[in-house]
Amino acid sequence: MNSLKDLHSDTVLRFGPYTFHLNQRLVLHGDQPLRxxxxxxxxxxxLVEHAGSVVSKDELIAQVWPRSVVEDINLRVHIAALRRAFRDEHNGDGYIATIPQRGYSFVASVQQASQAVPVPIETAHQPRHNLPARLTPVIGRDAMVGSLVRQLPVRRFMTxxxxxxxxxxxxxxxxxxxLLQHYRDGVWLVDLxxxxxxxxxxxxxxxxxxxxxxxxxQALEQWHALLILDNCEHLQESCRTLIETLLTSAPRLSLLVTSREPLLASGETLMPLPPLVVPPASALRSVEEFMGYSAVQLFVSRARARQQGFALREQDLKAVREICRRLDGLPLALELAAAQIDALALVGVQAQLDNCFQLLTQGRRTAVPRHQTLKAALDWSYERLSPQEQTVLQRLAVFKSxxxxxxxxxxxxxxxLQSANLTCVMESLVQKSLLSLELVNGASRYRFLNTTRSYALEKLEHSGALRTYEMRYAGYISHARSSDRHVAL
Structure with a gap:
């Protein structure tokens, strides 16, 4: 291995079948430029300037992003892109090695060419996209984001x-x-x-x-692009047909779908997105331990953005945990609650949790309407249910656990509403992410998110049937307990 010193901008470096023209910021494989x-x-x-040596992650980030604070995942994504670019049938991934707990090393032999060789100047690849500018950091999603970044170019279709x-x-x-740099024809958000x-x-x-x-x-047959098909749940059949057609006719397209229910299309890989992690009661011992939970990190980050000087104190931990728990670790709900900090303070936000839909009404004005408030987001789902699904959702909300x-x-x-029909409707509500189904000691149980239950109870009250089903629930539970039948937690 060799270590290269005093490289100049007109230096040409060679490794394997590749030539790196530093002046033109161009890498050639033979006579073909790499993108x-x-x-x-x-x-x-x-890495090539330190070929044969280990370069730490911190050092790489400091040199490549000298004036920015970036996440480790940014570095990992670009390392993965380099490895894909240099993968060939002879060498595999034999250029950049990961040294556990230390960093990365360029392990191929690098030679400095005796003189620069003229090469065609190609205009730098400018990624094409229509992505909105991100105004706030993404918190608590590194593992999911990293998994998608690694898998999507290979699996092609994930939901x-x-x-x-x-x-x-x-x-x-x-x-x-x-993934912007990975796709020649860009990355595109298609909001359905x-x-x-x-x-x-x-x-x-x-x-x-x-x-x-x-x-x-047919115009997309040769495209090498990533399409984000956002909010597909209300157009499930049409989206399924579209996706299956694209996967067949455009072999270099990748598709990332968001939906409140699976599309059930051929080749679909499902990625259920969990809530942010809410701290257990045992985490109330210290602020440092408490801040290790993603729901808390998001809430505190957004609260600081609203109230200058906001700091989490030990006496605040119980209130913040209750807010995170009652709001199910839902990022949208936590953001909207944090937006009330300057008006209500922590104690006021906690006191309003029983009336969460009035609390969570000051939305993000720059967001699309369905994302401005939690109620608007739930309205979007509810309005697309069948009348029977709406009825079942309302009535099931009388269950407190x-x-x-x-x-x-x-x-x-x-x-x-016959029993057989009820089973099918409840399965549909699970598919639509309005109920969750879990196994407890081998038995299937259904559960609401607190926010969804509050919304459904409000609908049931407006229908005039709340008292009726509260009484039926109380009567059934009383009878079940006297019969020693364990039907609810």
């Missing part, structure tokens, strides 16, 4: 699923940002919440991609 982004080239230059407010769009956009007519899906896609009126999907199917049938079945 590498600016950050990847910066990292490559640092982020979860309830409203869980942060599916945020995660998808972060993945898109990190903007349309309701299934017949408009293809036209909306081609318009978003700037392909002009009347363009067919987890419940099984037998209990649900006992409390809300009636002449117009």
């Amino acid at each position: 590498l982004g600016g950050r990847a080239l910066d990292i490559l230059q640092v 982020l699923v979860g309830p409203c407010g869980i942060g599916k769009t945020t995660v998808a956009l972060r993945v898109a940002e990190l 919440a903007m349309i309701d007519d299934p017949a408009q899906v293809v036209d909306h896609l081609t318009r978003t991609l700037g392909l002009g009126v009347g363009t067919t999907l 987890a419940f099984n199917l037998e209990a649900a049938k006992g409390v809300i079945s009636c002449a117009t």
